[in-house]
């Protein structure tokens with residue numbers, strides 16, 4: 001079967017062209033031509049590449065194509081948010097979400113099929129990890145979004161920002177995420193500045209410094225709690241990398257400064273992490289780290305034990321943090337009606353099968369939490 005060139009990075013294109021017999025002398029020129037057709041013009045077939053000789057197109061056509069992964073489902077929310085369920089040839093499915101917001105449009109990209117981490121407020125966490133995505137599969141999510149939004153060859157872009165916040169823990173798929181982000185950011189191709197790309201991690205401490213050095217995007221941390229007991233419950237990877245170590249890694253994040261602030265994500269869970277005392281603890285905790293706090297009203301999903309904090313409580317929480325000297329925007333829920341909001345992603349085909357074991361574990365956590373109150 002012919003291989004798709006869509007989503008490949010320059011190194012991969014180079015090696016395919018070399019294997020076809022393209023000479024060393026022509027290699028860069030040929031790679032750049034393909035790059036432009038794939039990532040600037042959004043070509044869908046090799047025959048469109050009219051600045052390549054007929055003979056060369058014929059040779060390419062014999063081995064390659066520009067096929068995209070299949071879109072199993074495309075949903076559009078009443079607020080304009082779009083979600084694609086994308087199926088890869090091995091049958092694995094992931095979700096990608098586009099959130100338009102005035103002049104800005106953010107593409108939320110997945111890095112894994114499922115997730116190992118079981119954050120208890122997150123729907124993806126109920127879906128077992130199937131596998132890492134390749135960098136080609138990571139990049140192809142943007143190609144599919146640009147196709148659907150008819151964004152190729154336009155001066156005004158719909159997708160201005162990218163967040164690695166979809167399904168999966170990006171730092172558990174480090175090399176492929178790094179290579180994918182480098183394709184997103186390439187000036188001669190998709191050209192999204194790294195200042196507009198945010199990698200979100202639940203706190204894989206040993207990889208945070210590497211991310212700063214080798215990826216260099218903006219960093220977001222799924223924090224969600226101000227002490228280890230509660231964070232162990234909400235983000236269980238905290239048992240391995242506790243808050244103190246995580247915040248040290250943030251302080252040492254290469255090049256962290258005011259212009260490259262770290263974003264702390266904080267999901268607002270009613271009567272769990274939303275008290276005024278916890279807001280004050282949060283300020284103390286992040287003191288000295290150039291940062292902002294994104295407050296995320298909890299987006300419910302079937303089977304969850306959590307509720308979203310009341311709106312006036314979220315505002316009180318935000319005010320305290322603002323008065324403490326940190327920006328704390330409240331992220332307005334987007335795409336809730338199509339389960340595209342933060343923490344709601346889960347491949348549709350798996351949705352009906354929320355595991356009974358998982359629900360029991362949540363019920364146990366809930367009774368332990370009530371016992372601690």
Ligand code: SF4
Nearest residue numbers: 115118119122125168
């Ligand atoms: S919040 Fe992120 S890391 Fe945690 S379970 Fe969900 S997808 Fe995985």
